[in-house]
Amino acid sequence: MSPSGQDIWVYAEHQRGVLSSVTYELLGKARELAGALGGRAVAVLLGDGVHPLTATLGAADIVIAVEAPSLAEFTPQAHAAVLRALAQSRAPRLLLFGATSSGMDLASLLAGSLRIPLIVNCKTLTAEGGRVVATSQLCGGKLLCEADTGDGPAVVTVISGAFPAEQGVSDRTPQVEVVPLPVALDTVRMRVTRLLEPAPGDVDIAKAPVLVAVGRGIQRADNLPMAEELAAALGGTVCGSRPVVDQGWLPLSRQVGKSGMIVKPRLYFALGISGAPEHVEGMKDADLIIAVNSDAQAPIFSVADYGVVVDMFELLPALTQELGSRKTAAA
Amino acid sequence: MNIAVLLNMVPDLVEELEIDASGTALDTQWMRYVLNESDEHALEQALLLKDRHGARVTVLALDYGEVEDTLFSALAKGADEAVKLAGLSEAPSKRAAAAAFKTALSGMACDLVLTGVYAIDDQDGHTAGLLAGLMDLPFVGVTRSVEPADGKVLVQKEYAGGLAAEIEVSLPAVIGVLSAPQPPRYVPVAKIRETRKTRKLTEQDITGAESLPGPTIRRMFKPEAAEHAQMLEGSPEDVAKQIVMILAERGLVP
Ligand SMILES: Cc1cc2nc3c(=O)[nH]c(=O)nc-3n(C[C@H](O)[C@H](O)[C@H](O)COP(=O)(O)OP(=O)(O)OC[C@H]3O[C@@H](n4cnc5c(N)ncnc54)[C@H](O)[C@@H]3O)c2cc1C
Ligand SMILES: Nc1ncnc2c1ncn2[C@@H]1O[C@H](COP(=O)(O)O)[C@@H](O)[C@H]1O
16 A cells, blocks of 8 residues: 555444444544644545535544445445545545444454554554554453554554544534545445344333343353342342343343443442443443452453452342341331 | 354453563463354354254364364364364464464365454454455454355344344355354363364464564553442441442432
């Protein structure tokens, strides 16, 4: 690829006609980096009939919009092909994506096919002199890795919620450059056949005021009644992390996190949950978080208000009993 | 259908992680490895395709950690061939792994490549998408189901909030699996031991794979928790009392 300029590109991710909040988070950061490097913050918007979305991208110095029927439904191959062609002719310094389902696919495809560096799951991105340094979160939040993105171009994915969205929101009307399809898409070998809505659950955990959440630490489906008893004593609902749902111990409608529900209960009781970023994304805004984990180093303790380092199977019976006797006393 | 499943060993988070003397990498000297969780689901997805529709399943893994256990376990679960790829350093970067898998796959007849979409130690990329980019193959990641359909596959790709899209993909293709439609099957240790006696691993050298530019790692470190929970100490009974007090103060219990 040709030597890159200093522009910072943001892939404007949208679903069902709405830009996702990570797009604004990235735009705010792109403004800051572009300012430091002497480049522009550029939003790249792909789709069909998406021009109205440009109105909310005023934080960008310029919006590059490519519209075509073949871009209407997101497929990694079509969107990556267009981004690749645009990046090859315009040579940005950095291409930023949310570390989301579509962002992860596009970032890896572009880095692989263009043979340029990629850094994933970043929590911070800072300009230091002419350098851009990115800190990735790995090993479920137990490690951080700081890396130089190089002279560009490079691709970076950023964890949702890492930067404030406010800096990426502006009521300015951005300059929009409508670009014709830069590459023929007739070789794209995939198409969206339908959208699948989440199956309605028996309960809506997003509405429950008290949630008792179980993670892999629950060990077996047989142990679930212990969590159910605690939930009953608290007037709450049982939910869980992804591994518990993948095991089939709880239905998908009870999953909290990135690919499940975002919840904001008055009380979130986390039992045997390590606190991986994908889980934390779904529950960090609960009013009160109490975490129980046998590992004192578990990242969940940096999100929780109160923590207990204990084997949950020792604490649960005592806690359920204590709640029971308090109720009896109150009655 | 010929399916290749790429298996990656990742640090076992049950063990304490240590940084090496350079300060830029994990210390692998005492490190224990486990199979990357989503790769376990990729294998399950491949075996489900084999059980239901017939397929030949080849698993491939880079030679470090207890990779032989992983490969024999895959054979015991039903894989037809297991290939150990030699020539890379321990815990290679994701781009080095992707380039190595590309080299290994280039000599193989293969319709579908399945691998986990995401590993806990990803820093310079996600192997699945990098590989597809390098090989210029169609790719869909973050899937929860793969079904054959008229010489193509129908995959379900997950988005946030439980939404998913069904995507039809022509073959050959790389599919990044986040989870299989059912939990990975269990295979008893005795059966793995038996497999070790009766089956052989194929060995392949992948030195000379393409070298790709990556980021320059400055340091690797453990986070200092900016905020930390207030820890409750004491016997389970003591802690239970403290928790109930906290809940009572907030009006969460009567
Ligand atoms: C694209 C993508 C989307 C994802 N979406 C989600 C999502 O929506 N929701 C989600 O939760 N995850 C999601 N994940 C998975 C996520 O990365 C983690 O793997 C997952 O959150 C880990 O779940 P866990 O904490 O239950 O398990 P683990 O990380 O295995 O943690 C188990 C914890 O239990 C503790 N423990 C063990 N035994 C006991 C005991 N007896 N008493 C007390 N504690 C004990 C251990 O110390 C450990 O901390 C996603 C991942 C990807 C890649
Ligand atoms: N990043 C993205 N860019 C463009 N489209 C996307 C993206 N992510 C998902 N989509 C698709 O956008 C479509 C929106 O279509 P509609 O619901 O008709 O507005 C959804 O069907 C998704 O498949």
